[in-house]
Amino acid sequence: MNKRNFNEWLDKFRNSISNYRYYVDFEKVFKNVDNIKIELNILNSLIGSKNIQEDFENIVKKYPEVLKCVPILLAVRTNEIYVIDAEGEFNYSFKNKNYSISEYSKFMEKTGLFELLEKHLINNLIDYVTGVETGLDSNGRKNRGGHLMEDLVETFIQKAGFEKSKNYFKEMYISEIENKWKINLSGISNMGKTEKRFDFVIKTEKQIYVIETNFYASSGSKLNETARSYKTITNEIAAIDGITFVWFTDGIGWKNAKNNLEETFDVLEDIYNINDLENGIMKKIFV
Incomplete structure (x- = not known):
């Protein structure tokens, strides 16, 4: 079992692993704006209009495709917008026009x-939508954050000499592992009823290593659930020959969930943080 000191190990957890691209994916922002640039330029003619309703209706008659960029003006990504007021319920489609132009x-x-347009509160819809897209993209930081640790671990896997799709594999389901290496993993799939996916799988001559990665910059109930589920996986895999469970985790969010993490640390020998990665643990684990 793990002979390392848990508190000393936990003290080395990081505040953040955010890279420069974490905050805003401008490539995605610019692409989204570019997709509706022509329509936005057409609607730009409404800025400062003295007869905006008539001008808008004339534009829609001539260029009905401009409707598709209306939702993003309200910071909405869907093609349909539902509203209800004293006049009734409406579900406007901005992809397939389902109401009159009026x-x-x-x-x-x-x-x-x-x-917004009539009073000249903005000067250019392309600039405006770029700002809206930037704001909406910031909501994607959580998803990007989830991949940062995965990407970081992958760089260390590669530095350790493993090659993708040759002896290390990304995002593999239990059934894929069973089929590829003819191993019975029913003990961790609830007799085939649960189709879990591991972030990475490394195959050496002697062993199959299934790997999970995560980073938690803030605390929450998910951390306790993660620690408990990985403790269960540890115990289930221990009963299967030829396979080892490895968990790379980090983040100061664990400081408020340390008790559950420590329980897993006590039973899972192969649990590591970023400091372990930087100190060459990859070359010691996989044999």
Whole structure:
């Protein structure tokens, strides 16, 4: 079992592993704006309009495709917007027009978009939408954060000499592992009822290593659930010959969930943090 000191190990956990691209994916932002650039330029003619309702309706008659960029003006990514008021319930489609142009005109007025354009509160819809997209993209940081640790671990796997799709594999399900190496993993799949996916799998001559990675910059109930589930996996895999479970985790979020993490640390020999990676643990684990 693990002979390392848990508290000393935990003290080396990091505040963040954010890289430069973590904060905003500008490549994605610019691509999204570019996809509707022509339509936005057409709608730019409404800025400062003295007769905005008539001008808008004339534009939609001539260029109905401009409707597709209306939702993003409200920071909405879907093609449909549902609203309810004293007049009733409406579900506007901005992909396949399902109301009269005058109804869409009413939508623009009631949401405040006419006022935004008419009163010249903005100078350019492309700049405006770029700002909206930037704000919406910041909501994607959580998803990007989940991949940062995965990407970091993968760089160390590669530095240790493993080659993708040759002796290390990314995102493999239990059934794929069973089929590829003819190993029975029913003990960790609830007799085939659970289809778990591991972040990485490394195959050496002697062993199969199934790997999970995560980083938690903040605390929450998910951390305790993760620690408990990985403790269960540890015990289930221990009963199967030829396979080893390895967990790379880090992040100060664990400081408030240390009790559950320590329970897993006590039973899982192969649990490591970023400091372990930097000190060459990869070359010691996989034999």
